[in-house]
Amino acid sequence: MSIERIESKGHLSKAVVHNGIVYVSGQTADDDSQDMAGQMDQVLAKIDKYLAAAGTDKTKLLTSMVYLSDMSKKNEMNEKYVAWLGGSNQPTRACVGTALGSPNKLVEIVVSAAV
Secondary structure, three states: OOEEEEEEEOOEEEEEEEOOEEEEEEEOOOOOOOOHHHHHHHHHHHHHHHHHHOOOOHHHEEEEEEEEOOHHHHHHHHHHHHHHHOOOOOOEEEEEEOOOOOOOOOEEEEEEEEO
16 A cells, blocks of 8 residues: 655645545645636646646546635636536535635635546
């Protein structure tokens, strides 16, 4: 049984690969001064980066958990999310409203994918 940890530091790894599945930690925007579209672009790019580091991509997504600081922005999030998925290979998904780690963070996304 092997476990590969990607970008481990402090209290977490950005991604962990085990038994053919990569688990990507909650990704948020680095520049949280942007609106939902701008933050989604950053988050989705980071997810793509960690999936690639694990040897996979978004076409192999299994699950997605989306956290929004304001549920009234769900449609804005969905526009970017659906366009990013590209129309096929949709994972299971949940979307919840909650306070995030910083008041300016609008979205955080956790995913898992087959490798």
